[in-house]
Amino acid sequence: MHTATLDYTALLSSISWLLDDEGSFSVLLPHTEFQTFRRLAESAGYPLRALLNVRQTPAHAAFRSVGIFGAGEVSPEEELIIHDEQRQYTPAFSALLQPYYLHL
Numbered sequence: 001m002h003t004a005t006l007d008y009t010a011l012l013s014s015i016s017w018l019l020d021d022e023g024s025f026s027v028l029l030p031h032t033e034f035q036t037f038r039r040l041a042e043s044a045g046y047p048l049r050a051l052l053n054v055r056q057t058p059a060h061a062a063f064r065s066v067g068i069f070g071a072g073e074v075s076p077e078e079e080l081i082i083h084d085e086q087r088q089y090t091p092a093f094s095a096l097l098q099p100y101y102l103h104l
Contacts, residue, residue: 008036008037008040009040012040012041012044012046015046016044019070021071022070022071022072023070023071024049024068024069024070024071024072025046025068025069025070026066026067026068026069027066027067027069028064028065028066029064029065029067030063030064030065031053031054031061031062031063031064031065034064034065034067037067038067041067041069042069046069046070047069047070047074048067048068048069048074049067049068049069049070049072049073049074049075050067050068050074050075050078051065051066051067051068051075051077051078052065052066052067052077052078052079052080053065053077053078053079053080054066054079054080054081054082055079055080055081055082056081056082056083057081057082057083057084057085057087058081058084058085059085062079080092080093080096081093089104
């Protein structure tokens with residue numbers, strides 16, 4: 001939603017200016033947009049360290065991606081599924097967000 005006034009190139013330019021050489025940053029983007037941002041970030045010298053793809057259900061494709069870029073150890077790709085086949089929150093989703101929601 002915010003790319004209307006801050007495109008990915010401008011964001012990466014600001015990150016470059018503000019981030020320490022050993023620092024890292026994270027972004028949450030729609031899955032398809034994430035692929036574009038990843039290419040730009042990696043070409044700017046920020047390798048992808050960790051990736052979490054988020055899916056609504058096991059039957060759905062990923063709709064959001066969370067990435068951590070920058071210096072540091074690379075982690076394996078992960079996946080988070082929000083709802084199971086019965087449309088109940090998965091244990092992984094509940095465990096991740098329980099501290100932020102009263103009813104999980």
